[in-house]
Amino acid sequence: MVQSANPSLARRSRAHAAARIRGRLATTPGRMRTAGAAIVVGLLLLAVVGTGAVRARERATTAVGGQAEPLLLGAESLYSSLANADATATNTFLEAGLEPPARRQAYLNDLATAAAQLTKVAGQAGTAPAVTSALGVINKDLPIYSGMVESARANNLEGFPVGAAYLTEGSTLMQTQILPAAGTLYQVEAQRLNQAYDSGQSWLDVVGVLLAACVALALLVLAQGFVARRTNRLLNLPMLIASVLTLVVVAWTATAFTLSAQHLSDARHHGSDPIQLASSAQILVSRAQVDENLALVARGGDPQYLADFDAVVSALGSGSGSSGLVGLAGTYPGTDATNMASYYAGYLVAHKAVVAAESGGMFTAAVALATGDSSGDELPAAAQLTGDLSNEILMSQAAFTGKSVAASNDLSALSLGVIGLLIVAGALALVGMEQRINEYR
Amino acid sequence: MTRRLVVALVLVAALAAACSTSDSVSQTAIAALSVKATTTTTPTSPTTVAPTCANPTASLAPQGALPAPGNMPAGSFMATIQKRGRLIVGVDQTTLLFGYLNPQDGQIEGFDIDMLRQVAKAIFGDDGQNENTRIQFVAISAAQRIPFVQNSQVDIVADTMTINCARDTQVDFSSVYYDAGQRILVPQNSSITSSADLGGKRVCAAAGSTSIDNVIDTAVTGAKSPAIPVSVDQWSDCLVALQSGTVDAISTDDTILAGLAVQDPLTTIVGPKFTDEPYGMAINQGHPEFVRFVNGVLAQMRSNGTWAAIWNRWLANAHLGPTPAPPVATYRD
Numbered sequence: 001m002v003q004s005a006n007p008s009l010a011r012r013s014r015a016h017a018a019a020r021i022r023g024r025l026a027t028t029p030g031r032m033r034t035a036g037a038a039i040v041v042g043l044l045l046l047a048v049v050g051t052g053a054v055r056a057r058e059r060a061t062t063a064v065g066g067q068a069e070p071l072l073l074g075a076e077s078l079y080s081s082l083a084n085a086d087a088t089a090t091n092t093f094l095e096a097g098l099e100p101p102a103r104r105q106a107y108l109n110d111l112a113t114a115a116a117q118l119t120k121v122a123g124q125a126g127t128a129p130a131v132t133s134a135l136g137v138i139n140k141d142l143p144i145y146s147g148m149v150e151s152a153r154a155n156n157l158e159g160f161p162v163g164a165a166y167l168t169e170g171s172t173l174m175q176t177q178i179l180p181a182a183g184t185l186y187q188v189e190a191q192r193l194n195q196a197y198d199s200g201q202s203w204l205d206v207v208g209v210l211l212a213a214c215v216a217l218a219l220l221v222l223a224q225g226f227v228a229r230r231t232n233r234l235l236n237l238p239m240l241i242a243s244v245l246t247l248v249v250v251a252w253t254a255t256a257f258t259l260s261a262q263h264l265s266d267a268r269h270h271g272s273d274p275i276q277l278a279s280s281a282q283i284l285v286s287r288a289q290v291d292e293n294l295a296l297v298a299r300g301g302d303p304q305y306l307a308d309f310d311a312v313v314s315a316l317g318s319g320s321g322s323s324g325l326v327g328l329a330g331t332y333p334g335t336d337a338t339n340m341a342s343y344y345a346g347y348l349v350a351h352k353a354v355v356a357a358e359s360g361g362m363f364t365a366a367v368a369l370a371t372g373d374s375s376g377d378e379l380p381a382a383a384q385l386t387g388d389l390s391n392e393i394l395m396s397q398a399a400f401t402g403k404s405v406a407a408s409n410d411l412s413a414l415s416l417g418v419i420g421l422l423i424v425a426g427a428l429a430l431v432g433m434e435q436r437i438n439e440y441r
Numbered sequence: 442m443t444r445r446l447v448v449a450l451v452l453v454a455a456l457a458a459a460c461s462t463s464d465s466v467s468q469t470a471i472a473a474l475s476v477k478a479t480t481t482t483t484p485t486s487p488t489t490v491a492p493t494c495a496n497p498t499a500s501l502a503p504q505g506a507l508p509a510p511g512n513m514p515a516g517s518f519m520a521t522i523q524k525r526g527r528l529i530v531g532v533d534q535t536t537l538l539f540g541y542l543n544p545q546d547g548q549i550e551g552f553d554i555d556m557l558r559q560v561a562k563a564i565f566g567d568d569g570q571n572e573n574t575r576i577q578f579v580a581i582s583a584a585q586r587i588p589f590v591q592n593s594q595v596d597i598v599a600d601t602m603t604i605n606c607a608r609d610t611q612v613d614f615s616s617v618y619y620d621a622g623q624r625i626l627v628p629q630n631s632s633i634t635s636s637a638d639l640g641g642k643r644v645c646a647a648a649g650s651t652s653i654d655n656v657i658d659t660a661v662t663g664a665k666s667p668a669i670p671v672s673v674d675q676w677s678d679c680l681v682a683l684q685s686g687t688v689d690a691i692s693t694d695d696t697i698l699a700g701l702a703v704q705d706p707l708t709t710i711v712g713p714k715f716t717d718e719p720y721g722m723a724i725n726q727g728h729p730e731f732v733r734f735v736n737g738v739l740a741q742m743r744s745n746g747t748w749a750a751i752w753n754r755w756l757a758n759a760h761l762g763p764t765p766a767p768p769v770a771t772y773r774d
Contacts, residue, residue: 096547151684160704161534161541165677183474190471269466276470283474299534299580300594307478315473325473328466361527361577367547 028230029437035223036433040426042216043246047422049212050253053205054415057260060200061411064264065404068193069272071124073397075189076279078117079182082142083286085110086174089149090293093167094367098157111146118142121185131188137181145170145178164297171294175287190276197268200407201261206254213250217243220429227436238432245425249418256414263407271400274332278389278396281316281325285347285386288312292351296358296370306355319348326385334395340388346381494606498719499773500616501729503737510566518728519564522596527577528561531595531723534580535677537700538755539601542580549578552696552755553599556618556722556739559747560597563738582674584649587611590723597724597735601697603651604721613728614721615735616770618748621694622714623655626701628683633690635712640664645679645688648672652693655716662715668692680704694718699759710760719768736770743767 024030088107092099118138125131148170155163220243228234288309295305317324326344330337350369357366372380513519522528532553533540540553561567561575579595586602589595590612601621604614625644627633633642639662646653657667671688673679679691680701691701698710724732742748748767757764 093544096543097545151681155704156544158704159543159545161537161544162677162680162701162704163544164542165535165675165681169678169681186474187471190467194467273466273470276467280470280473284476297580299578301531301579301581301585301589304478311476311478315476325470328469361529363578364547 029440032227032230032433032437035219035226036430039216039219039223039242039429039433042212042219043422043426043429046209046212046216046246046249047419050209050249050418050422051415053209053257054253054411054418056205057200057257058408058411058415060196061260061264061404061407063196064193064200064267065401065408067124068189068196069400069404071121072186072189072193072272073275074117074121075125075182075186076275078114078121078138079179079186080279080282080286081110081113081117082174082178082182083283083290085114086171086179087286087289087293089152089167090171090290090297091371093152093156093164094293094296095371107149114142121189125185125189128188130184134181134184134188138178138185141173141178141181145173148173168294168297171290175290186279193272197264197272200264203261206257209253209257210250213246216246220246223429223433227433231436231439233436236432236436238428238435240432242425242428242432245421245428249421249425252414252417256410260407260410263403263410267400267403267407270332271396271403274329274335274396275393275400277325277329278392281329282386282389282393284312284316284325285382285389288316288351289382292354292370296354296363296366299363300359309351313348316344319345329389329392332392332396335392336388340385343381343385343388347385350381494609496771496773497606497609497614498604498617498721499771500614500721500736501732502772502774503733503740507563507734507737507741510563513564514730517734518596518731519734523564527575528557528564529577529579529594529596530557531579531581531586531589531598531600532557533583533600533676534578535675536601536697537677537703538759539696539700540599541700549580552619552751553601555751555754556742557597557599559742559751560722560735560738563734563741582649583647583676584674586649586723590725593725593727596731597722599722601694602720602723603694603718605651608723611726612723613726613732614723615732616739616772617719617721617768618739619696619720620765620768621696621718621720623652623693623716623718624695624698624710624714625712626683626691626698626708626710627689629707629709631690631711633711636662636692636715637664639668639690639692640666642668642689643671643687644668645671645673645682645691646693647676647679648674650693651716651718656692676701677704683708695761696756699756699761703759736772740770743770 025034085107088103088110092103092107118135122135122139125135148166152163152166152170155161155166220239224236224239224243227236227239291305291309291312295302295309298305315324317326317328320327320341322330322341326340329335330340354366354369357363357369372383508514508519511523513523532549534542534549536551538551540549540551542549557576565575567575579589581589581595581598581600583600586598586600587608590598598612599618601619602608603621604617608614623636625633625636625639633639639656640659644656646656653670653672655661657670659665659667662668671682673682676691676693676697679688679693682688683691684705691698695710695714702708702710722735724735739748742751749764752764
């Protein structure tokens with residue numbers, strides 16, 4: 001080593017050392033070492049990009065199956081139980097005297113479901129402003145709503161018409177504040193799920209892995225070509241195996257990604273999609289029932305309810321049940337499409353009978369039709385439709401769970417496998433290179 | 442260089458994933474939930490400056506004896522109703538004692554309803570008391586009374602409706618069938634004791650009623666400043682507002698207040714009547730013969746004791762005093 005207090009001497013010796021390194025690198029073993037290092041860097045890059053992509057996939061798959069879907073189901077259950085509670089409450093109000101115990105129980109059950117789902121959603125839905133404000137509205141207004149329904153009931157028992165005022169105000173609160181807030185939650189959760197699906201099926205991260213793999217493989221191939229030219233030895237077994245291992249990593253990743261994406265796509269199209277269609281249909285059927293009840297309560301004095309009924313029905317589909325939400329919900333294998341269509345058609349026919357009876361001055365008959373207390377039963381047709389939709393939701397949930405678990409399994413061990421194989425490949429590449437370098441000594 | 446490219450590509454991929462269009466089925470399902478009816482606004486009568494007129498309560502005099510029930514004169518509006526088989530009436534279903542839906546038996550009943558049943562009985566010979574075969578009830582709010590009559594959606598309205606000059610230009614009124622006056626309903630512990638105390642207080646009344654105009658008119662209330670009017674659809678909505686503490690008082694006709702006070706024993710009616718509210722039944726201006734017919738029915742009810750019987754049936758226990766004499770009819774021809 002050069003030891004000097006003279007700066008110019010030291011500078012000269014550093015320049016000398018740099019020249020010596022350049023000279024050494026310019027030799028064939030030096031170039032081989034450089035190539036070996038480049039291969040290791042390429043494989044490292046592939047490992048980083050590959051495991052990053054695998055992690056992202058795993059996260060997306062877990063988000064779909066473990067978080068987004070249960071949250072969406074919770075939000076859906078919250079929404080539909082609230083809508084159904086209001087349909088039951090307004091229906092009860094049409095009839096004179098005490099409501100049947102079963103209907104009272106149905107109302108209380110719906111409120112209990114809503115409360116349970118509200119707690120669940122509130123605990124997991126995060127702190128996005130839209131979510132917190134929607135939760136705030138529901139938390140604030142739901143107790144007011146149930147209080148109003150109880151006031152309505154107490155006054156009804158006394159024979160006081162102010163009960164009707166409490167009920168309509170309660171229902172207005174439900175329809176204009178609580179349900180829109182529940183709808184916001186449902187929408188946010190559906191978007192969250194859709195985003196999780198999209199990132200779990202993105203083909204761009206596959207491209208990222210392929211690009212990194214191309215770089216690594218190109219380095220391996222170039223290095224082997226260089227070594228072959230310099231040493232006149234065609235084959236370098238360790239480097240060849242390293243190349244094959246790299247190819248295996250690429251093939252495994254691509255296969256697992258494709259399978260997992262396919263399973264996610266199945267979960268979406270045979271699980272989430274029918275769940276959302278059937279849920280929306282259920283919610284709209286509840287809204288149509290509220291509309292009809294309140295139209296009867298107003299006895300023709302308020303045309304807005306029948307107008308809303310017509311709008312809701314146009315979204316649910318035509319009377320044949322071949323279009324709209326009911327039609328779409330019936331396109332999934334295993335659904336009771338024929339019965340659903342006929343229940344829906346029956347509901348529309350019964351609604352026409354209710355309107356005809358009411359506008360023809362036969363109010364009592366109209367109420368009997370609307371509450372299902374007569375032959376021609378409207379509530380049963382609606383209830384049967386709702387029942388079929390519930391079955392579709394349950395069936396689709398099972399399909400969803402199966403497919404989303406499969407999507408997760410497709411990725412299991414992939415992360416470890418990628419790292420392990422690439423470490424071995426890197427080691428082999430260095431070993432292969434070292435063999436040739438040693439031949440120069 | 443390659444790494445930078447890869448990083449850029451990964452970023453692009455993440456962005457694309459975040460922004461890529463979501464599933465169309467899911468969007469269909471969610472979009473369906475925000476379906477809305479094309480809003481149909483109920484036409485309300487324009488609020489006009491109260492015109493003055495000599496005597497709005499003067500109605501059309503009955504002509505001769507009433508036709509026999511079930512035998513309405515050909516070409517008259519009554520014959521049209523008879524042929525239809527039912528009288529279509531606009532009523533309130535929220536005002537206890539006058540027109541309300543009894544939640545225990547599901548029937549609409551009250552003083553106004555019994556008045557209408559007498560009209561139906563005069564046309565058909567059957568008042569449809571037990572079955573609603575002769576009367577079709579359309580439940581309307583105070584603000585809907587005039588448009589529903591003008592658009593012929595109902596044949597007649599009996600709904601605690603005050604006859605005044607402004608309304609007289611829009612619909613025809615029967616002779617006066619009840620004399621009411623505006624008073625005030627407050628919680629028992631309220632400091633309000635008369636209309637002069639209403640200044641600055643939140644006072645509830647139904648939209649489209651004369652009461653809501655009166656409470657902001659200091660010349661009518663005698664208060665130093667106008668009350669803050671809170672308008673709602675139905676009178677019972679006022680009671681909901683009073684019970685929830687969002688208003689300080691309800692001010693309207695003593696008749697309506699009596700029905701509200703029955704439903705809440707913690708409220709009380711205070712102060713003297715500070716307006717006169719003569720009630721009439723509203724009929725479309727195209728049917729003067731029907732107005733004369735209804736006036737004939739009312740004249741009969743006044744003289745044969747039916748009016749008093751109906752008053753006793755509904756109002757004897759409403760703290761409105763002893764059975765009054767029926768209002769005297771005045772006619773303009």
